[in-house]
Structures are given as structure tokens and as C-alpha cells.
Amino acid sequence: MKRVYFIGAGPGDPELLTVKGKKLIDSADVIIYAGSLVNTAVYADKKQSAVVYNSAGMNLNQVIEVMLQAIADGLAVVRVHTGDPSLYGAIQEQMDILTANNIEFEVIPGVSSFTASAAAIKREFTLPGVTQTVICTRLEGRTPVPEQEQLELLATHQASMAIFLSVQMIDEVVNRLLKHYPLHTPVAVIQRATWPDQKIVRGTLKDIAQKVIDADIKRTAQILVGDFINSEYQLSKLYDKNFSHMYRQAE
Numbered sequence: 001m002k003r004v005y006f007i008g009a010g011p012g013d014p015e016l017l018t019v020k021g022k023k024l025i026d027s028a029d030v031i032i033y034a035g036s037l038v039n040t041a042v043y044a045d046k047k048q049s050a051v052v053y054n055s056a057g058m059n060l061n062q063v064i065e066v067m068l069q070a071i072a073d074g075l076a077v078v079r080v081h082t083g084d085p086s087l088y089g090a091i092q093e094q095m096d097i098l099t100a101n102n103i104e105f106e107v108i109p110g111v112s113s114f115t116a117s118a119a120a121i122k123r124e125f126t127l128p129g130v131t132q133t134v135i136c137t138r139l140e141g142r143t144p145v146p147e148q149e150q151l152e153l154l155a156t157h158q159a160s161m162a163i164f165l166s167v168q169m170i171d172e173v174v175n176r177l178l179k180h181y182p183l184h185t186p187v188a189v190i191q192r193a194t195w196p197d198q199k200i201v202r203g204t205l206k207d208i209a210q211k212v213i214d215a216d217i218k219r220t221a222q223i224l225v226g227d228f229i230n231s232e233y234q235l236s237k238l239y240d241k242n243f244s245h246m247y248r249q250a251e
Contacts, residue, residue, distance in 0.1 A: 008110015
């Protein structure tokens, strides 16, 4: 029996699709992709006979119906999500239904927009002496956020933070973060990371909201927060000549 492959298409640049993901897409008989965010260039080399479905206009039942019928017909199916599907990908509900129907599936990870955004501003989330923790979160929208995960509570850690799906509420984001982060905390907002029209806005909690409004950024953007964006840090012990580990002795 054929299986369904859930594939992370990356943040936008089709060259950031994994080799494995590309091979599966290029050989698939049925391609279901999240058309609101996935770059159509990721299936530019598909088989001529492949049938493509844009799930932006489909509901869960319709997506599953396409999968089940394709598998019943012995066809190879790929379900293409933006970034890495394990983050805000809504794939668990699809996988659970496939499991209930005894359909095998596999998940192929991809480059998330939050790591692509860090690359865009050329910064490392986990700087020694600054922070060793990254928090990925969002403000509540149609999908609620558990009470213990409210942004102001997560801000108590003052860790590096990547905030998804919230740029349209930038004022609220700033107000909640200011309960624990200092006013001068660096912030970078990256819209459509790795796309040709990528846009980067830098500032602090003091001025970032107005800068985002002035840049007319209203969706598809990451909000990165923390001192990792602009601060002094300690050098890594990994490459310290005075530090020994299993591959190298200290000088």
C-alpha cells in the first residue's frame, strides 16, 4: 500500500526544500499543498500527470477524502505544508485520521520560518552568556492559547523568543512583553523570510510597533525578541583551545 508523506516545504525559497522532500514531490501522483503560504515553485518539477490540490479552499474532510481515494487507487500522495509542519501545521488531526483508517504516513521535516528569520538577520538564538533557550509561541486568535502560556508569563524568562502569527497585533505583543522585558530589548520583524520580497524591520520594544505599522507589515511575519539580536556574549567552549572534549585535547 502507498503511504502519505507530509512534507515541510520551508519558509519560501524553493531551494530550502529538503532533497528528500523534493524527490517525493517530484515523483508524487497527488500533491496537496497549503496554497496560502507554500511557494508553488516547490512543485515546479512535478510529473506531468500529477494532480495538484490547493488546500487553502478545502476543509479537513475534503483534504482527507482526496488522500483516502488516492491511496485506494494506489497513488503516491504528498501533503505539502509551509515551513516545518510540526509547528502550527495542523497536521496532527490529519495523521490521526489516517491512523484510524490504517493508512501509513511519514513526516519529512522542513526549515521553519523562525530559523529562516534568524538566518535573515544573521543572528544565533542561543548565545553563551545571553540565553540558551528559545521560546516559540503566538498570541491567541481563533486558536486559543492556554492560560499558563500567555505571552506575559513566557516573557518572565527573558529568553530568545520567536512569535508566530501575531504581527497584526503588534501593539498587544509589545504591551505584554513589556511586563517583563526592558524597554530597550531588541526586536526584529521579518516578513516573508527567504522570499524575493522579504522585508526586515529592526527596533526595540520602545519603537518596533510604529516601525511595523510604517512598513505596512500585517501578516506572514515573524517577531523575534531578545538580547541575542544585539548584545555582548561569551565565546563558545566548543571551540575554546583551553577546553577538552572527546574529539580534541586542550592546548
